[in-house]
Amino acid sequence: MAPTKRKYRTIYIVTAALMVALVGGYALAAGTVVNTGPNQQSTVTTVSINGFLYGTLSSDQLVIITGGMNGAATAGTATPLAVGLQGTTSALTTCTVAPCTAANFRAIAVSTITPAPGDYGEQIVLSITQPPTATGSQGFDLSITVTTSTTSVVYEGFLATGTTTVAAGETISVFLFADLGTTVAPTINSVAIVFNSCSTAGACP
Numbered sequence: 083m084a085p086t087k088r089k090y091r092t093i094y095i096v097t098a099a100l101m102v103a104l105v106g107g108y109a110l111a112a113g114t115v116v117n118t119g120p121n122q123q124s125t126v127t128t129v130s131i132n133g134f135l136y137g138t139l140s141s142d143q144l145v146i147i148t149g150g151m152n153g154a155a156t157a158g159t160a161t162p163l164a165v166g167l168q169g170t171t172s173a174l175t176t177c178t179v180a181p182c183t184a185a186n187f188r189a190i191a192v193s194t195i196t197p198a199p200g201d202y203g204e205q206i207v208l209s210i211t212q213p214p215t216a217t218g219s220q221g222f223d224l225s226i227t228v229t230t231s232t233t234s235v236v237y238e239g240f241l242a243t244g245t246t247t248v249a250a251g252e253t254i255s256v257f258l259f260a261d262l263g264t265t266v267a268p269t270i271n272s273v274a275i276v277f278n279s280c281s282t283a284g285a286c287p
Contacts, residue, residue: 140207147197147200154186156188168286169223169238170240187239208257210255213246214251221242222241222277222278223277223280224239225275241256
């Protein structure tokens with residue numbers, strides 16, 4: 083029986099090691115290089131300008147775009163033919179009791195890509211602070227640049243925080259899906275995200 087016991091023990095150890103690799107591979111800290119699974123070893127950079135205090139990057143991951151991801155509402159509406167980032171925001175749901183329900187959005191393609199299920203894409207998870215009611219909703223835009231071994235893809239979004247009656251504020255997770263325009267698994271070299279406060283809760287800049 084000894085060989086059989088050793089066999090089961092080996093299977094258990096290998097399975098446990100794989101689970102640790104999967105669980106540990108999702109989150110990326112800004113400025114670090116972490117293997118996040120097949121074909122992705124990314125340097126992630128986040129920049130907040132104009133004193134933006136309401137959003138940070140939680141994680142990013144290479145995914146295959148599903149019908150649900152592709153069918154998610156767009157992250158705001160870009161102003162046609164605008165010079166620079168300009169558009170109207172999509173408001174996040176107000177949250178009064180934690181945990182807040184996560185929000186799903188499809189990032190707006192700036193590159194000439196027609197998003198479609200089955201393409202590879204980036205799932206970008208943001209942690210957004212819902213400020214107290216007295217502070218009011220805060221509009222913000224973001225620019226996302228994903229650089230692969232063969233090309234760069236640019237996306238943007240226009241969002242506005244909800245508010246909460248909790249004095250210290252609440253946090254909501256926002257999932258953004260950015261189609262990379264290919265059905266061949268790309269190698270992700272870097273992801274850059276820039277946050278910027280908007281002039282009002284409903285419109286940017």
